Amino acid sequence: MSDPQPTDASPTALRDLAARIAVDTGRRIQELRAQGVDVAASKSSITDVVTAADREAEALVVAAIRSARPEDGILGEEGAGIDGSSGITWVVDPIDGTVNYLYDLPVYTVSIAATVADPGAMADGRRAIAGAVYCPRLDELFDAADGAGARLNGHRIRVSGKRELATALVGTGFGYTVERRIEQAAMVSRLLPRARDIRRLGSAAYDLCSFAAGRLDAFFERGLQPWDYAAAALIVREAGGALLGRDDATPPGEPLLFAAAPELVGELRDVVLGTADAEPTGPERQRN
Numbered sequence: 001m002s003d004p005q006p007t008d009a010s011p012t013a014l015r016d017l018a019a020r021i022a023v024d025t026g027r028r029i030q031e032l033r034a035q036g037v038d039v040a041a042s043k044s045s046i047t048d049v050v051t052a053a054d055r056e057a058e059a060l061v062v063a064a065i066r067s068a069r070p071e072d073g074i075l076g077e078e079g080a081g082i083d084g085s086s087g088i089t090w091v092v093d094p095i096d097g098t099v100n101y102l103y104d105l106p107v108y109t110v111s112i113a114a115t116v117a118d119p120g121a122m123a124d125g126r127r128a129i130a131g132a133v134y135c136p137r138l139d140e141l142f143d144a145a146d147g148a149g150a151r152l153n154g155h156r157i158r159v160s161g162k163r164e165l166a167t168a169l170v171g172t173g174f175g176y177t178v179e180r181r182i183e184q185a186a187m188v189s190r191l192l193p194r195a196r197d198i199r200r201l202g203s204a205a206y207d208l209c210s211f212a213a214g215r216l217d218a219f220f221e222r223g224l225q226p227w228d229y230a231a232a233a234l235i236v237r238e239a240g241g242a243l244l245g246r247d248d249a250t251p252p253g254e255p256l257l258f259a260a261a262p263e264l265v266g267e268l269r270d271v272v273l274g275t276a277d278a279e280p281t282g283p284e285r286q287r288n
């Protein structure tokens with residue numbers, strides 16, 4: 001067999017590759033879901049599970065990337081760690097929303113991003129130049145390429161542009177350890193009186209894409225990992241959303257990621273962190 005030919009490394013070509021692999025892998029995890037799912041192991045706590053499908057899906061993604069672009073690195077949630085020589089590292093979550101997958105709730109995704117080193121961009125020091133997030137149960141493919149916009153099933157998407165927190169629908173998520181959840185509960189308790197409402201869909205990649213598509217007005221989470229946000233952060237930026245970290249000196253990612261319209265994201269951060277004035281401006285005040 002001859003060596004694979006190097007493929008086009010333009011952001012749009014990498015996006016199309018990510019999208020193809022995400023859709024193929026998503027269809028496979030659907031088939032596996034239909035056969036039934038068992039927990040294969042736990043990770044950070046008994047609630048942080050991995051299934052055989054997570055592992056098989058990651059192996060499929062790794063094989064497809066290696067076949068198309070053998071010089072690239074790969075970082076995967078389930079342990080893939082391959083150094084590359086091309087400057088591109090693929091960041092992969094084979095199933096984001098594993099608990100939804102376990103319970104057969106529809107919001108779980110395959111998330112694949114092609115990233116380059118960029119120390120100031122995100123907390124992990126990498127920036128996606130192309131990415132795809134595929135939700136097989138809903139047959140929704142979100143994708144983006146650097147400078148080429150964000151799409152849902154091929155159609156351009158934009159954030160809602162909501163500027164007022166009081167009428168903003170805000171997505172969030174929770175980690176798996178008790179200590180992390182205590183912090184997250186405090187954040188939610190500060191935000192809930194100030195916003196329209198909160199949604200916890202169960203896949204951070206899908207949450208961020210929902211924000212990019214105008215289905216949520218904002219999103220934040222404490223403790224996300226690069227595979228949770230790599231592709232979706234690009235999709236958000238290409239859809240006109242703004243991202244912030246814990247403070248202006250800390251890029252978004254771990255420890256904190258906030259996403260909202262540029263005019264709203266600072267206020268969202270202030271309220272979640274408890275550094276805003278304490279007066280509720282949300283539904284509670286409007287009702288009284």
Ligand code: IPD
Pocket residue numbers: 077093095096097098099172173174175201202203204205221223224228
């Ligand atoms: C989780 C999901 C969830 C988020 C967690 C993530 P996983 O990823 O994205 O929505 O709240 O922080 O760990 O474990 O399903 O791949």
